[in-house]
Amino acid sequence: MMKCQADLFDLPGDEVYLNGAYMSPQLRSVTQVGAQQLSRKGSPSGISIDDFFQPKKELRTLFNELIHGEDESNVAIIPSVSYAMANVAANIDFKEGDEIVLLHEQFPSNYYTWENLVRSKEVKLVIVPDPKIEKGRGERWNQQLLAAINANTKVVAVPQVHWADGTLFDLAAIRKRADEFGAYLIVDGTQSVGAYPFSVEEIRPDALICAGYKWLMGPYSIGLAYFGPRFHQGKPIEDNWMNHQGSEDFARLVHYNPELKKGGVRYDVGESSNFILVPMLIRALKQLLEWTPEAIQDYTHRITSDALEALNQLDVFVEEVSFRSSHLFGIYLPQHMAMETVREQLKIAGIYVSYRGNAVRVSPGVYNTQEDLTLLVNCFKNF
Structure with missing residues (x-):
């Protein structure tokens, strides 16, 4: 069973990066290869x-x-x-x-x-x-x-x-x-x-x-x-x-x-x-x-399940698991939640996601933890 792989990346410790669909963070090993290759010419x-x-x-x-x-x-x-x-x-x-x-x-x-x-x-x-x-x-x-x-x-x-x-x-x-x-x-x-x-x-x-x-x-x-x-x-x-x-x-x-x-x-x-x-x-x-894609799906499913259950109690909409991926999902807001206010709350909390159409797009990876998703949910509980 896969464990968190955050130690293989250089993500800042003061942010929660739930935005792999925007751009993946770079593995340290990939950065090292790039630096080595840059000098060859x-x-x-x-x-x-x-x-x-x-x-x-x-x-x-x-x-x-x-x-x-x-x-x-x-x-x-x-x-x-x-x-x-x-x-x-x-x-x-x-x-x-x-x-x-x-x-x-x-x-x-x-x-x-x-x-x-x-x-x-x-x-x-x-x-x-x-x-x-x-x-x-x-x-x-x-x-x-x-x-x-x-x-x-x-x-x-x-x-x-x-x-x-x-x-x-x-x-x-x-x-x-x-x-x-x-x-x-x-x-x-x-x-x-x-x-x-x-x-x-x-x-x-x-x-x-x-x-x-x-x-x-x-x-x-x-x-x-x-x-x-x-x-x-x-x-x-x-x-x-x-x-x-x-x-x-x-x-x-x-x-x-x-x-x-x-x-x-x-x-x-x-x-x-x-x-x-x-x-x-x-x-x-x-x-x-x-790692294998199967293990990545399993890992992101495990770290997001409790959070998504909690979000469902807050009257937001997230597609049921059989018709969405676990590494990328959209949160659609109820009428009483303003998108701009949500954006501000997440920014203050140092949580990085994307906004596409009417969805708050959340895309966790193997560098995230269940605690990261709990912090995300807490921002929605402020409404």
Whole structure:
């Protein structure tokens, strides 16, 4: 059974950080790797040809293991979610009248790419609204999402866990429904993968896209994306020297090769060998695999259960556990609680959360304790 891992981080002792969905705190070991790598370019003769490729292979292998994928060559190294979304959208053959199913208030990087297609391809966005804030909300939202998928649906682009309030979506059911109509399933795993179990084998997403600086516990400006078979013959949005076959032979780079690498590797961003960020993310993924997402969910469930029970007695709304994650959940306030007053109370108490839409977004991690959640609840008891 996992215990608190706060000693592996450098969080200030006078604050309660319940904001991993905003940005994870950095492991000391990841910081150390970054510092070591930063100094390497001072003596560039020590950077070998293998350094351009071997660390990337290790990173892909670790991520592939985390998501239970079939082959690390299906994993691309990306700078952002929007970059991978652009590659996805560019490699789907849209026709006028095709529908793209999205969720209400999902993250902008999983919206703007699709919204642009409304003008350029004359497709239609189908936004599945969030139900009324009351018992059974998460279940109804899942039902409405499934009902929105039909013969006109070309793409279903959704998160596993909603970034604003932690609502959990049944990706296996969504995949089954999408298959009925041959629709693509594009999953934004940024707010779940690493902290919540995910299986490519089970879900069979056409693409799974994850920023690295949240629940993958890595640095900013690097992420990872799985691309399934439907994208393996696609054309990336950029041609860089490393996503072409034969790039490992520097002496022959003057002999241009138009053939792209096989699998998802072809969607790597240029300069994907990033000698600082890649090793940092490698170290972070090694730690996650040692912990396991299952253990992280169990830990965050244990430290939040009593607090959530206490909050329910205060007339706030938190989704029932079967339709939300334990590492990220939204607190919706009753009418007598003003959001600005809540924000002030939490600020005074040194408690860091986020505010997304109408929800107070709470996202604990393995560095938090049950006592941290008790302090959170006490701020709501002042009303």
